[in-house]
Amino acid sequence: MNCRKCKGCEISSNVLIDRFASKRIALIGNPNCGKTTLFNLLTKSHQYVGNWPGVTVDRVEGHVKDYNYAIVDLPGLYALSPYSPEEIVSRNYLLSDEYDVIVNIVDASHLERSLSLTLELASFNKPMVIALNMMDVIAKQGISIDVKALENALGVPVVSMSASKKKGEKELLKTIAKARVPEIEKYYDKNVIRIIDSVANKITDEKSLFSRRFIATSLLQSDEVYLEEHESNQAIMDSVKQGIKELEEYTNTDCQAYFADARYSAIGRIVDSCKKKQEKGNSNITKAIDTVVLNRILALPIFFIVVGFVYFGAMYFTSYLELIPHTADGETEYLNITDYVNDVVFGEFATSIVENMLTAVSSPDWFVSLMVDGVVGGVGAVLGFLPQIACLFLFLSFLEQSGYMTRVAFILDRIFRSFGLSGKNFIPLVIATGCGVPALMANATIDNINEKRIGLITTTFIPCSAKLPIMTMIFASVMNNAWWFAPFVYAMSIFSIVCTGIILKKSNAFNESVSPFVMEIPDYHMPSLFSVLKEVYTRCRAFVVKAGTIIFTVVVLVWLLSNTGVENKNIGFVENVDNSFLAMIGGLIAFIFAPIGFASWQSAVAMVNGFLAKENVVSTMAVVLGLSENTLEEDQSLSQALVSFFARINGCDENSYLLPIIGLSFLSFCLWSTPCVAALGAMKRSLGSNRWFLFAIFYMTAWAYGISLVIYQLFGYMYGVVPFNTFTVIAIAVLLLFIVLLIRPSKHKGVSLSIPSKRID
Amino acid sequence: MKTLDKIPVLSNAVVKKVHAKGTSLRRRLLDMGITQGCQVTKVRQAPLGDPIELNVRGYSLIIRNEDAMLIEVEC
Numbered sequence: 087m088n089c090r091k092c093k094g095c096e097i098s099s100n101v102l103i104d105r106f107a108s109k110r111i112a113l114i115g116n117p118n119c120g121k122t123t124l125f126n127l128l129t130k131s132h133q134y135v136g137n138w139p140g141v142t143v144d145r146v147e148g149h150v151k152d153y154n155y156a157i158v159d160l161p162g163l164y165a166l167s168p169y170s171p172e173e174i175v176s177r178n179y180l181l182s183d184e185y186d187v188i189v190n191i192v193d194a195s196h197l198e199r200s201l202s203l204t205l206e207l208a209s210f211n212k213p214m215v216i217a218l219n220m221m222d223v224i225a226k227q228g229i230s231i232d233v234k235a236l237e238n239a240l241g242v243p244v245v246s247m248s249a250s251k252k253k254g255e256k257e258l259l260k261t262i263a264k265a266r267v268p269e270i271e272k273y274y275d276k277n278v279i280r281i282i283d284s285v286a287n288k289i290t291d292e293k294s295l296f297s298r299r300f301i302a303t304s305l306l307q308s309d310e311v312y313l314e315e316h317e318s319n320q321a322i323m324d325s326v327k328q329g330i331k332e333l334e335e336y337t338n339t340d341c342q343a344y345f346a347d348a349r350y351s352a353i354g355r356i357v358d359s360c361k362k363k364q365e366k367g368n369s370n371i372t373k374a375i376d377t378v379v380l381n382r383i384l385a386l387p388i389f390f391i392v393v394g395f396v397y398f399g400a401m402y403f404t405s406y407l408e409l410i411p412h413t414a415d416g417e418t419e420y421l422n423i424t425d426y427v428n429d430v431v432f433g434e435f436a437t438s439i440v441e442n443m444l445t446a447v448s449s450p451d452w453f454v455s456l457m458v459d460g461v462v463g464g465v466g467a468v469l470g471f472l473p474q475i476a477c478l479f480l481f482l483s484f485l486e487q488s489g490y491m492t493r494v495a496f497i498l499d500r501i502f503r504s505f506g507l508s509g510k511n512f513i514p515l516v517i518a519t520g521c522g523v524p525a526l527m528a529n530a531t532i533d534n535i536n537e538k539r540i541g542l543i544t545t546t547f548i549p550c551s552a553k554l555p556i557m558t559m560i561f562a563s564v565m566n567n568a569w570w571f572a573p574f575v576y577a578m579s580i581f582s583i584v585c586t587g588i589i590l591k592k593s594n595a596f597n598e599s600v601s602p603f604v605m606e607i608p609d610y611h612m613p614s615l616f617s618v619l620k621e622v623y624t625r626c627r628a629f630v631v632k633a634g635t636i637i638f639t640v641v642v643l644v645w646l647l648s649n650t651g652v653e654n655k656n657i658g659f660v661e662n663v664d665n666s667f668l669a670m671i672g673g674l675i676a677f678i679f680a681p682i683g684f685a686s687w688q689s690a691v692a693m694v695n696g697f698l699a700k701e702n703v704v705s706t707m708a709v710v711l712g713l714s715e716n717t718l719e720e721d722q723s724l725s726q727a728l729v730s731f732f733a734r735i736n737g738c739d740e741n742s743y744l745l746p747i748i749g750l751s752f753l754s755f756c757l758w759s760t761p762c763v764a765a766l767g768a769m770k771r772s773l774g775s776n777r778w779f780l781f782a783i784f785y786m787t788a789w790a791y792g793i794s795l796v797i798y799q800l801f802g803y804m805y806g807v808v809p810f811n812t813f814t815v816i817a818i819a820v821l822l823l824f825i826v827l828l829i830r831p832s833k834h835k836g837v838s839l840s841i842p843s844k845r846i847d
Numbered sequence: 848m849k850t851l852d853k854i855p856v857l858s859n860a861v862v863k864k865v866h867a868k869g870t871s872l873r874r875r876l877l878d879m880g881i882t883q884g885c886q887v888t889k890v891r892q893a894p895l896g897d898p899i900e901l902n903v904r905g906y907s908l909i910i911r912n913e914d915a916m917l918i919e920v921e922c
Contacts (some may be wrong), residue, residue: 163880164875164878164879165874165878165879167871167874167875167878169871169875171876196905196906197905198880198904198905199879199904199905199906202878202879202880308869308876321855339883340868342868342873342874342877343864343865343877343883345880346877346878346880346882346886347882347883350880350882350885350904368906368907379892380893380900382891382892382893382894383894385893385894386894495909496893496898496900496909497893497894499893499897499898500895500896500897500898501895503911508864538874600872601875602872602875602914603898603909603910603911603914604872604875604879604909604910604914605906605908605909606879606906606907606908606909607900607906607907607908607909665919698910709901
């Protein structure tokens, strides 16, 4: 059954594989222990990615063909506490009866810490096998581990491996059949086991029987989730209270600290029995590189250089560097990759093929136009972004998999933390100066879901290159080339990002529980070409499929609306855009823009076309003002026409202060409201749910409208060009609302508590 | 009371107690191996002084200063 290509029955094929598998395996281990590499090694490409219900954690499953094993790859985690979504999802899975064997990957180069999870897993009372990975790394460090001794000490089979070197895989698969249930009596004090069992024995719920010891141990550590679950069971609650009391008397410390300590003491004994040399931390190469890369003075400059490379790869290489020769009408010019894909591959090549095909079968004109301008145009709009996205992720996955991104989070945390973002948000913002689509996709590497969401909402506040023509158009016409214009725009962008972060961070919706900021800095690791390419492929595919459908739909829809209408009393295709349905709709919604100064069907239509691609705003304005659509943004005729247009619809003189104010208002709305449909598609894909997507749209539109309102009404009133009216009052209210949202106390305490000294017990 | 955020860079310390009982952060610190009696080295600070990198139980960990304030140590 080779169903991996069919996304439709993804779920049912998993279930079938699961049901007919000879063994079901739960694969679990710390982050950075080589789990993904091992998973890929075992399952080759038979993998399915889904979602754990209720949380934003990927559920990855696979199938080992030769042995007919089903594997669930649980998220990388350090422990099984009740605090973060990954841990909860994994605990629940481990407590279920949906698997037969636990394969725990242990990083041999960080043995002591890795075994902490192992000992927690032991209390689930399920057969286990340890895959002792990264044996090649410790061999290089001159450390050796007595695997047999480790097996004896732990009481479960241990398979020595090096997943990256593809060694040990067969041995592991064979050993799974010999998995054994660990005996925690080997690790802990008799007295403690007695206390654990006194609680465990009270848990009589059938489903939990085999893992009662885990639940009991958790209850004794005041685990919130289980305490709530068993609240009503008096017998359990009493035994827990009794157990905690006894334990704290016996050990003279609180239970949480006790269990951590007991685990690590047991680990100390185990490690001593099988290893002679003490680990000194990360490998020497890693330490050497970090001395430079994390040096207090060099860290930031080096970071900017790295970001420069990423930008170079994603934007410059694909959108500016003129590489590809193209000959048209006897002239050869050099095009950059993106332009080549858009203008040549789609603009000329695909267009002419489709056109020829259709004319050959005598298709009606309107159909040809639909297929060529609408469909090919739509598909081209999506696929045109692929070069940028592919290049971006080539660099980003390399950085992420090499381990550098953790260092980035370390370097920039202090600045970004105060407005709800993290160091990892910086790179998307830089890329956004080029194009919002790859920038939004770049937010994918952010693990903290709150920071990721805020990042996705704020990334497109930075003006992308498509918005530059709009800026130039306004600058050249109504702004009289004011020197402060460009600084104003960029300052406003950054201001928008920072304020949005601060405002959103205060609300509960953006404080979903995540792991506290306690991160391991992993060894540097040279990513394999295969895994980098695999990620590039996965991201590109996800973009095309998920973002692509929206983009395509909207392009075709707008094409339809702008080419059909009522002309000369006939409903059908129109020549003049003034008569299109789009213009009609524009006229209907124009009043929305009245409070911000540019209520007219022309600007409304420009906005809608800008929705397709921001650079369309300029060409649309040119067309509706009677000029050719190819008029350049700095063209005098466009500037003049724009000035006259704004003056006319507001009934004022062409030299009035009103014009720059309108210009700024118009610009603000174009720049900071929702980005083009391609970026929106990328945003939706990255945000995941419709709920968040709608919120993002609402927020950005409200934000931009608020800025435009304040500019037009308040500055307009201050300069005496806009009379006092209801909207002046509304504008003041909006300003006040903004200030309130910005300075109100946060409803949420924050994951890391700032404990004033008197609370330290 | 000496806490981890106050000790100088590159110095070793032994953990005496982890405060803030009942919080997810404390649980996380304990789970990562910062337990009573364990050796900790403050390796470096980030360019802006925060967060800090620690060497504990054979690996490198980053925590924020406001969280390091909860780890009582003796040098």
